[in-house]
Amino acid sequence: xxxxxxxxxxxxxxxxxxxxxxxxxxxxxxxxxxxxxxxxxxxxxxxxxxxxxxxxxxxxxxxxxxxxxxxxxxxxxxxxxxxxxxxxxxxxxxxxxxxxxxxxxxxxxxxxxxxxxxxxxxxxxxxxxxxxxxxxxxxxxxxxxxxxxxxxxxxxxxxxxxxxxxxxxxxxxxxxxxxxxxxxxxxxxxxxxxxxxxxxxxxxxxxxxxxxxxxxxxxxxxxxxxxxxxxxxxxxxxxxxxxxxxxxxxxxxxxxxxxxxxxxxxxxxxxxx
Numbered sequence: 001x002x003x004x005x006x007x008x009x010x011x012x013x014x015x016x017x018x019x020x021x022x023x024x025x026x027x028x029x030x031x032x033x034x035x036x037x038x039x040x041x042x043x044x045x046x047x048x049x050x051x052x053x054x055x056x057x058x059x060x061x062x063x064x065x066x067x068x069x070x071x072x073x074x075x076x077x078x079x080x081x082x083x084x085x086x087x088x089x090x091x092x093x094x095x096x097x098x099x100x101x102x103x104x105x106x107x108x109x110x111x112x113x114x115x116x117x118x119x120x121x122x123x124x125x126x127x128x129x130x131x132x133x134x135x136x137x138x139x140x141x142x143x144x145x146x147x148x149x150x151x152x153x154x155x156x157x158x159x160x161x162x163x164x165x166x167x168x169x170x171x172x173x174x175x176x177x178x179x180x181x182x183x184x185x186x187x188x189x190x191x192x193x194x195x196x197x198x199x200x201x202x203x204x205x206x207x208x209x210x211x212x213x214x215x216x217x218x219x220x221x222x223x224x225x226x227x228x229x230x231x232x233x234x235x236x237x238x239x240x241x242x243x244x245x246x247x248x249x250x251x252x253x254x255x256x257x258x259x260x261x262x263x264x265x266x267x268x269x270x271x272x273x
Contacts, residue, residue: 029237031167031229086196087257096255098140103261104196105130105137106164108206113232120231124171124222127232129208131171132189133196138165146254152244159242167235171225178221187214 088100112126138161145153175185187210195208210218229235252259 029163029166031170031235031237033229084198084200086199087261088255089193089197091256093144093255095141095144095146096251098137098144099251099255100257100261101133101137101193101196102141102161102165103257104199105134105192107261108196108199109164109232112206120233121226123232124226125218126208127168127171128175128218128221128225129188129192129210131168131175132185133192134165134168135172136189146250149247149250152246155242156244156247159240160244160247163238163240167229167232167238170229171221174225174228175217175221177224178217180217180221184214184217187211188218 086100086104088096089104091097091100109123109126109130112123113120116122138157141161142153142157149156175188180188191208191210191214195206199206232238248259248262251257251262
């Protein structure tokens, strides 16, 4: 059982009223390896401080150097879409289903990075277990990409969804290198999705349950992965200022989470319009 004490937050999106977004505005940046940044003593420098907002509770404080990706507290949920579970996992819309798997997983990792007290080394197993679902969901999103969002497809794929996906693609490869076969990949994916399906965003706990033999593979992969890349919170390749206003607006109106997995406020007047 993997249990991570976290607080519910989400990644901020762009302005849904924005204008055209140029495709391919930035080149893909690979995750940073330990060899690229290791100093004389093998230390890893911190990435640039992220834009992090404290939770609504004034007793909660957040170290703004905890991670490179901009995060904010999960917004209020006036329509009750963010109850126990991850909205949209079982959506009949393949794009929305893939988005829920990708964004729900990314949210868990961002949360753990920002608020877990276990230290950066504890995040590697979480990234390993999330990697099959995240990388598959990324591919599924692009296959099912809505026609009306076509002009944002490249910038979203590369600059918005790409940074975390590229990092977790390395995690998935570490899992394969550790001996994971199709059975192990299926077990890891099933366990991760099961955890997402019962996740309670009002509690600081996320747990994944795996058989001992699968844990042995995950542990070996996590050790290898941690040696390959700098910790999540120190990886500057995750920094991105890309905005996808059309996609954000589409998610708010068309998908079951109504934008909450992307950190958007829910506008009751916009839903169902």
